[in-house]
Amino acid sequence: MPRYERDPSPCPVCFAPGGTGGTCGDCGWCPLPEGTPTREQERRLESAQRMFDAVAAARISPVEGRDLPYIRSSRPSDTEWATARRYAQVDTDSAEGFRDRLHQVLAGMPDQGRLSIVEAGETGITVTVVGVDGFGLPRSRRRPTVPWRDLVPMLAAGPVDEPAGGPVDELRFRLAGGFGGVDRIRLWAELERNLTQRLPLPDGHQIMPVCTASGWPVPERALAMLGRGRTQDPPTRLAGGDVAAVVSETVAALPLRGHLELVVVRVDRRTGQVHPDGVRLFAAGDQVGTERSLTFRCVHPHPDGTVLAVATWRDDGPRVLSIGSVHLPEGEHRLRAVLAGAGRIKFLDPAGITPEHRPWSELMATLPDRLAPQVAELDVVCLVDLSGDGSAARRRLAAEFVKLAARRLPEPGRLRVAVIGYGRHDFRMEAEDAGVLQGKWLAPPAAALDTLDRLRQVWTDRIPSAPVEDALHQVAKRITTIPPERKVVMLTLGERPPHPPRDDPSGMLPCPHGHDWGSLLRRVQRHPGLLSVAVLDSAEHLTPAWRRIGGDALLRLDRTDAHKLAAVTRIVVPESGRLAFPLPASEG
Amino acid sequence: MSIGPMNHTAPHGGRTARIGLWGASGSGKTSYLASLFVAVNQTQGRWNIVGVDKESVDFLAEKTDTLTRRRRFPLKTEGIQHLSWTVMGTTEQTVRERWRKRTETVPLHIQLDMIDAPGGYFKGAEEDEKAGEDLDIDIDFNDAEDASAGGGNTPEDLIDQLTECDGIIYLFDPLRENEHGDEFQHFQWALQNIVHRAAQNGTLDGMHLPHHLAVCITKLDAPKVFHTASKRGCLTVDPDDPYLFPRVRDDKVEDLFRDLGRLSPTRSALMVHDAIKASFHPGRVRYFATSAVGFYLGRRATRFRVADFQNVIPDPDERQKYAIRGDIHPINVLEPLLWLGQQTRR
Numbered sequence: 001m002p003r004y005e006r007d008p009s010p011c012p013v014c015f016a017p018g019g020t021g022g023t024c025g026d027c028g029w030c031p032l033p034e035g036t037p038t039r040e041q042e043r044r045l046e047s048a049q050r051m052f053d054a055v056a057a058a059r060i061s062p063v064e065g066r067d068l069p070y071i072r073s074s075r076p077s078d079t080e081w082a083t084a085r086r087y088a089q090v091d092t093d094s095a096e097g098f099r100d101r102l103h104q105v106l107a108g109m110p111d112q113g114r115l116s117i118v119e120a121g122e123t124g125i126t127v128t129v130v131g132v133d134g135f136g137l138p139r140s141r142r143r144p145t146v147p148w149r150d151l152v153p154m155l156a157a158g159p160v161d162e163p164a165g166g167p168v169d170e171l172r173f174r175l176a177g178g179f180g181g182v183d184r185i186r187l188w189a190e191l192e193r194n195l196t197q198r199l200p201l202p203d204g205h206q207i208m209p210v211c212t213a214s215g216w217p218v219p220e221r222a223l224a225m226l227g228r229g230r231t232q233d234p235p236t237r238l239a240g241g242d243v244a245a246v247v248s249e250t251v252a253a254l255p256l257r258g259h260l261e262l263v264v265v266r267v268d269r270r271t272g273q274v275h276p277d278g279v280r281l282f283a284a285g286d287q288v289g290t291e292r293s294l295t296f297r298c299v300h301p302h303p304d305g306t307v308l309a310v311a312t313w314r315d316d317g318p319r320v321l322s323i324g325s326v327h328l329p330e331g332e333h334r335l336r337a338v339l340a341g342a343g344r345i346k347f348l349d350p351a352g353i354t355p356e357h358r359p360w361s362e363l364m365a366t367l368p369d370r371l372a373p374q375v376a377e378l379d380v381v382c383l384v385d386l387s388g389d390g391s392a393a394r395r396r397l398a399a400e401f402v403k404l405a406a407r408r409l410p411e412p413g414r415l416r417v418a419v420i421g422y423g424r425h426d427f428r429m430e431a432e433d434a435g436v437l438q439g440k441w442l443a444p445p446a447a448a449l450d451t452l453d454r455l456r457q458v459w460t461d462r463i464p465s466a467p468v469e470d471a472l473h474q475v476a477k478r479i480t481t482i483p484p485e486r487k488v489v490m491l492t493l494g495e496r497p498p499h500p501p502r503d504d505p506s507g508m509l510p511c512p513h514g515h516d517w518g519s520l521l522r523r524v525q526r527h528p529g530l531l532s533v534a535v536l537d538s539a540e541h542l543t544p545a546w547r548r549i550g551g552d553a554l555l556r557l558d559r560t561d562a563h564k565l566a567a568v569t570r571i572v573v574p575e576s577g578r579l580a581f582p583l584p585a586s587e588g
Numbered sequence: 589m590s591i592g593p594m595n596h597t598a599p600h601g602g603r604t605a606r607i608g609l610w611g612a613s614g615s616g617k618t619s620y621l622a623s624l625f626v627a628v629n630q631t632q633g634r635w636n637i638v639g640v641d642k643e644s645v646d647f648l649a650e651k652t653d654t655l656t657r658r659r660r661f662p663l664k665t666e667g668i669q670h671l672s673w674t675v676m677g678t679t680e681q682t683v684r685e686r687w688r689k690r691t692e693t694v695p696l697h698i699q700l701d702m703i704d705a706p707g708g709y710f711k712g713a714e715e716d717e718k719a720g721e722d723l724d725i726d727i728d729f730n731d732a733e734d735a736s737a738g739g740g741n742t743p744e745d746l747i748d749q750l751t752e753c754d755g756i757i758y759l760f761d762p763l764r765e766n767e768h769g770d771e772f773q774h775f776q777w778a779l780q781n782i783v784h785r786a787a788q789n790g791t792l793d794g795m796h797l798p799h800h801l802a803v804c805i806t807k808l809d810a811p812k813v814f815h816t817a818s819k820r821g822c823l824t825v826d827p828d829d830p831y832l833f834p835r836v837r838d839d840k841v842e843d844l845f846r847d848l849g850r851l852s853p854t855r856s857a858l859m860v861h862d863a864i865k866a867s868f869h870p871g872r873v874r875y876f877a878t879s880a881v882g883f884y885l886g887r888r889a890t891r892f893r894v895a896d897f898q899n900v901i902p903d904p905d906e907r908q909k910y911a912i913r914g915d916i917h918p919i920n921v922l923e924p925l926l927w928l929g930q931q932t933r934r
Contacts (some may be wrong), residue, residue: 426904427901427913428659428904428913428914429884429914430887432886432887461902461904463901463902502895502896503811503815503894503896503898504811504815505812505815505816506811507811509898512896514895514896
């Protein structure tokens, strides 16, 4: 036996509890006088029940609801149905109004704030949380819908996938107010318990209740329960409409909360050191659709392309929102971008930007410590060992390097080359004054190539040193005539280290001319910006002397070509010195 | 076996000193002898040397030419070479008269009968057998006959001849020892055999050999030796030397011997030093630091330059050989001979 039959107190029309014989507070039913009801009294009760149910049915559907089998007594008459439809009508808010209200709330929300939009609809309750992400951009996250059968299982009698007219429609009918035979006290208690369990709302969240099943008692009751103590605002009633879409659109259309910057690199004018920075592309408050442009400069562009990254600054540093890369030639370029949504940037210019998939740390790791300076004027001083098996290879490498440098600096006077070939000291007393050097001091590249070609190979002996110091003596004497603003590369191609200046326990024969390679090298290296590079046949004679002579680069002949030499001498920028990021237009 | 007249009496009243040259292979025995003529000439006429026989005359002429004109080192000695020279000079002699003593200058002629043998002979027979095995050479009877036909050209003969010498020049090459570390192995074989022979002959002087021994550290001109001596404070300069070439102080030479011995990986030269002490009478041993070619002196240099003194360079024409850079200035080449000559003359 149903409870309502055991407990006569509920209202026979709306089953509201607590009837004490007076007029029902919910539906206004005036109880029948005691005693056996007359036929007329029964018709009045049936009419009231039908009318009560018809209102619930009209909330579900103004047309088809009239035929729902759950309406007690019989199908409502035209008049009754028209009346029920009139009663079922409720005032609803427009979608635009909801959008404006949402926009207003989100715009005023602090960075740490969270807004939970609780949407109670015909299928269940869905919570969408809107917050500000690590980039300072509002983001919405829609949680899965909690269905009514989980919240009010007592209203869902049968399986979920029943055809129309089955338990699903009955559940909707009950949710819409078809409470005939429903124990209201138990219903609300069950709803409250399940809301607490299934839809816990974290403290600190602002609540915005939205009801898309307008006028339906159960959803509205659920919203009231969830909002209790959290919001004073009444639920927004929407007649249909996609709340998720409205939230997404509103979030996307919010103005920027912070500036967005294009990541560039700046160069310290004094030290040449490179460090990342940003130039403003979009300002705080810029609306979606805003278009901005700026000019940047590509210097030593990276072979993998120039990275165009947009970042926003947070308390703990920059956060990159969007990365693309494009192959651009050296020089100035125009960047045009439009704010397509919250944190979404659409690059309009330059053309050909593709998404960049390399990790940010990897991109940052490509940045060189310093920007390789542009070479304007260059003097190359080649010291070439003319003895041994590597003699021809040394001269060939020197010639290729000179040719490459000449291609890089084709204008007359920008490149000069000195060629000093050194042979072997003849330690026999009668030959101790014999010269050991061949070559020509600074001359145009063509003349230097001719000199290199005419160098004569000298005999090879077993003395483990070579007169590098005599060659250094010539360089030290003449390098003072080179203007300090000209870049100088001293390229030594040899094998055996210089003779020591004096006899020592190592037994290496000292230079018969008494030249001290160490002090001569110091004199040579006083020239501002001089690069000293050594290329050795092998590591067999790799002594401290070579480490000093090759102070800027020490290479092996068989692993070195002109391009590598050009890279280490910074005549061409090596890959490690190329910039993956642009410079601001005013720099570089 | 005997290499000079047995009466050992020189024509000018001097006494013949029979001196043997002892040293490991490559220790510079032949170079030492080759530089002798130049060393004598450097005495500015105080001493002269003449060969007693043609072999000795030719040896001096040929080797001196190799060292000074061709500036090469003479080839190694093949077989035992007997050389005989007379070193002529003067010495001061105390003359007793009835009432007083007086000193007068008298001629001094030292007859030097030298034995120069290949260094390998000092290793003894065992090493030779090993060498034969290594080379995988079959020795037939003819080889043996050839060896015996040489008239005593065997290690055993060398021991016999050294035993009968009055004085021995022992050449110690610190560079060789530093590289091979086998000095004691060479030395002790020969020493034990000499002691054995002397005991058989009854010539032992108590527990010591009767010989005078000049221990010569060779190759003072080599950077390692020179800088070791320099660091130990052993060097000095003879103010009468016009080139001021450094020399090792007489009282430091023995210390230098031990110091150089410590540098070798096996330190076997220290055992050589101990063996010398045990087998020779302390008063009959003297140490010298020598150099056959001496230090380099540049063409325009007027005196020794410590910054550039190496006189031996890799031969520019022949691999694995060395050449002499400039003029030779032998150091302490004549002195050991004169000392032995004077000692054995007493």
